[in-house]
Amino acid sequence: MTLQSVTLSNGVEMPILGFGVFQIPPGQTQATVEAALEVGYRHLDTAAAYQNEEAVGAAIAASGIPRDELFVTTKLWIQHAPTGSVEDDSRRSFDNSLRRLGLDYVDLYLIHQPFGDVYSEWRALQQLNKEGLARAIGVSNFYPDRLVDLIDHNEIAPTVNQVETHPFFQRESDQALMKERGVQIESWGPFAEGRNNIFSDPVLGAIGESHGKSIAQVVLRWLVQREVVVIPKSVRKDRMAENFDIFDFTLTDDQLAQIATLDTGVSLFFDHREPTMVGRLGGHRVS
Numbered sequence: 001m002t003l004q005s006v007t008l009s010n011g012v013e014m015p016i017l018g019f020g021v022f023q024i025p026p027g028q029t030q031a032t033v034e035a036a037l038e039v040g041y042r043h044l045d046t047a048a049a050y051q052n053e054e055a056v057g058a059a060i061a062a063s064g065i066p067r068d069e070l071f072v073t074t075k076l077w078i079q080h081a082p083t084g085s086v087e088d089d090s091r092r093s094f095d096n097s098l099r100r101l102g103l104d105y106v107d108l109y110l111i112h113q114p115f116g117d118v119y120s121e122w123r124a125l126q127q128l129n130k131e132g133l134a135r136a137i138g139v140s141n142f143y144p145d146r147l148v149d150l151i152d153h154n155e156i157a158p159t160v161n162q163v164e165t166h167p168f169f170q171r172e173s174d175q176a177l178m179k180e181r182g183v184q185i186e187s188w189g190p191f192a193e194g195r196n197n198i199f200s201d202p203v204l205g206a207i208g209e210s211h212g213k214s215i216a217q218v219v220l221r222w223l224v225q226r227e228v229v230v231i232p233k234s235v236r237k238d239r240m241a242e243n244f245d246i247f248d249f250t251l252t253d254d255q256l257a258q259i260a261t262l263d264t265g266v267s268l269f270f271d272h273r274e275p276t277m278v279g280r281l282g283g284h285r286v287s
């Protein structure tokens with residue numbers, strides 16, 4: 001089995017399959033990430049907001065895996081500029097993430113939410129990229145309008161946009177727009193965190209049976225075939241291994257067409273353009 005990768009617009013190679021650590025309690029994260037690294041994952045996705053960067057860093061250190069064999073992503077939360085400069089505070093927030101991770105650089109640094117003064121945040125990220133402290137920079141949860149605006153008014157374009165993408169919210173047209181603009185799509189919530197009874201969906205189940213694969217494997221394979229980077233989360237080592245074992249089968253055109261029928265075209269969580277959520281997330285503080 002070969003772990004495939006994509007080449008970002010700035011030439012950086014990114015493993016197409018990684019491991020996400022959202023909602024893993026800090027006390028459980030080190031052991032969980034160590035298990036994921038044992039299974040073979042070399043791409044880890046965390047965020048300042050997940051409050052578990054230290055544990056991710058401890059697992060990396062304990063693994064002894066050479067740094068250049070790993071791909072580590074973390075994210076900048078919305079900055080509120082107590083010092084008066086969002087750019088300076090973004091830099092400080094990055095320094096804190098790097099210290100918690102115990103690393104000298106990250107492979108990918110993302111603006112976590114499309115809210116607040118993202119232009120000042122982006123200037124800080126551009127500088128980090130130029131200094132080699134973030135090999136690639138990108139965004140998350142940006143709808144196409146915000147993404148294009150950010151690209152058109154800055155020096156460096158985001159290499160990645162990490163957005164909710166799963167069989168019930170497939171984002172084909174968003175992916176096409178990103179591709180046109182040189183932005184790699186990355187899926188969060190590939191299993192919709194279990195919503196819509198995804199793990200007992202009859203369409204996905206029948207496709208899985210025909211390949212001797214689970215529904216989780218079908219979903220991940222479907223994303224990888226679409227060239228969507230994906231970072232499933234599990235606290236169970238058997239599931240980590242299952243989710244990693246997706247490179248030995250191919251979905252047929254007919255099966256891809258069947259999966260296309262599951263798309264509802266809307267988020268199963270919330271729309272990042274919804275005013276209540278803009279206010280709620282904007283009020284959340286992360287150091």
Ligand SMILES: NC(=O)c1ccc[n+]([C@@H]2O[C@H](COP(=O)([O-])OP(=O)(O)OC[C@H]3O[C@@H](n4cnc5c(N)ncnc54)[C@H](OP(=O)(O)O)[C@@H]3O)[C@@H](O)[C@H]2O)c1
Binds near residue numbers: 045187191193236
């Ligand atoms: N940028 C953002 O705003 C954003 C938002 C959300 C997530 N993310 C990133 O995306 C990653 C993945 O998304 P997610 O964690 O929200 O959700 P997810 O990967 O769609 O779903 C995780 C859920 O699926 C279960 N699961 C995993 N593998 C399974 C399998 N093979 N069979 C059955 N159940 C399985 C897990 O349970 P167990 O753990 O009990 O196995 C967990 O309840 C996150 O960890 C995070 O890194 C980013």
